[in-house]
Amino acid sequence: MAENNSGLIKLNSLTERQQTITTIQPSYDALCDRFYLETATDLALRSGDGTITRQKQAFLDNREKRMIELMHMMQTQSYTFSELHQKIIYEPKKRIIDVPDFFPDRIIERAATDLIKPLIIDSLVRNTYGSIKGRGLHDCAAQIKMAVALAGPNAYFVKIDAKHYYESIDHDRLKRILRDLLEDDRLYDLFCGIIDAHKKGLAIGVYPSQYLANLYLSIVDWVMIEGYGFKYYFRYMDDIVIILPNKQEANRALDILKYLFALIKLTIKNNERVAPLTYGIDFCGYVFYPTHTALRKSIKLRAQRKARLLDKMGVSDEVWKQQMAAYYGWFVHADCAHLWLSLVKHRHIHYKNKMKTLAEIKESLSGMFDLPKSAFVPINKLANIEILVKDTKILPPFDQDDDKRQHDRIAIKFAYLDQAGEHYTISGSIAVVERLSRYKEHLPFTLKIVERISARKKTYYCIE
DSSP: OOBOTTSOBOOOOSHHHHTTOOSOOOOGGGGGOHHHHHHHHHHHHTOTTOOOOHHHHHHHHTHHHHHHHHHHHHHHTOOOOOOOEEEEEESSSEEEEEEOOIIIIIHHHHHHHHHHHHHHHHTSOTTEESSSTTOSHHHHHHHHHHHHHHHOTTOEEEEEEBTTHHHHOOHHHHHHHHHHHOOOHHHHHHHHHHHHTSSSSOOTTOHHHHHHHHHHTHHHHHIIIIISOOSEEEEETTEEEEEESSHHHHHHHHHHHHHHHHHTTOOBOTTOEEEEGGGOEEETTEEEOSSOEEEOHHHHHHHHHHHHHHHHHTOOHHHHHHHHHHHHHHHHTSSOHHHHHHHHTTOOOOOOOOOOOHHHHHHHTOOOTTOOGGGBOOGGGGBTEEEEEEEEEEEOOSOTTOGGGOOOEEEEEEEETTSOSOEEEEEOOHHHHHHHHHTGGGOSEEEEEEEEEOTTSOEEEEEO
């Protein structure tokens, strides 16, 4: 990615990134397969809250006939997308979403999106969250919490989000990104039709939109991380947070973001923020401080109201536990055990103790091999990079009270092949631990840590 005369890296296509994508290219032919369409139809029927609407019922009453029509549409590419209908929802605030007809729009959109979804996800940076299995709010919170612990109390942060993001997405640029990503012309034409079904931007509430919206900003992610080397960069849909060592670097990062957003015809909201880390990063429902992580006030209030209502109703301990499980998921990633206990009160409710404090995280990241804490590199930052391993050290399990994770971790002292200096990382991957333990006597040696996706769609690391 070349720099222009102002020192800013130019925004490029995904072509360069494509060279590293290993996901098999999807084919339009899959959309002509009866079994694949039947599966997509079942998923579309169960979408939302699973309610059988009038449109869904009308389809079910004539399912075989409709499936034959759908097969013909896909084989002849004779489908047309109908006009979208607006609907008001509350989650909890009022929102207006666009709803397509169930037949054939929602079925085709579901089938096509699920077909290219692995390719889209593979083109995103690891620190992109939202609409990705295993990379939701809580995973994002855990990663930011780790970054805050590593950055130290004197660091600064930048926080921005896009103004009217979905409706501001430029159709032509989005199509160019898809053109770089998709090799199948028929599949590309299909998505052009999905995009153009909404006159301006992307339709909120349409299944493909969440993945296309994530893809649209991916080029900004790659420029910021690979082009400029911003290590602690995080994006949840159109909300972006970057943690930096000082105010000067934070202002520089903000200027670059403004430049990149202007290139892709997006506007940053006027609530942009550059502030010391000690002020707290309000992001994804949490407020991250150097000393602790707090819950956003609105979430705490909702949890307290829900607990009071359940207490007033006199529900059993089991029902209380089920109803408050979602809130417990929020509390787990914050340092607010006392608040949670105040909600539980006298009830005999036992949850697995997953609440880790910032102090515990920092302790797990303490300096090793006589190297400073600043030399620590998260394992996900080493994916697909060849390194020189100089030393290893076996560490006890992080979750010593968790029976499911009673396996050792390994600390790795390494150097980049093209850079001076030494660093270290820590991995809990069984594959990495076992492999490096076997070859310890052969140190030093070079290797590549690669990222893999398990059958259960979980990310893990192994050695190539």
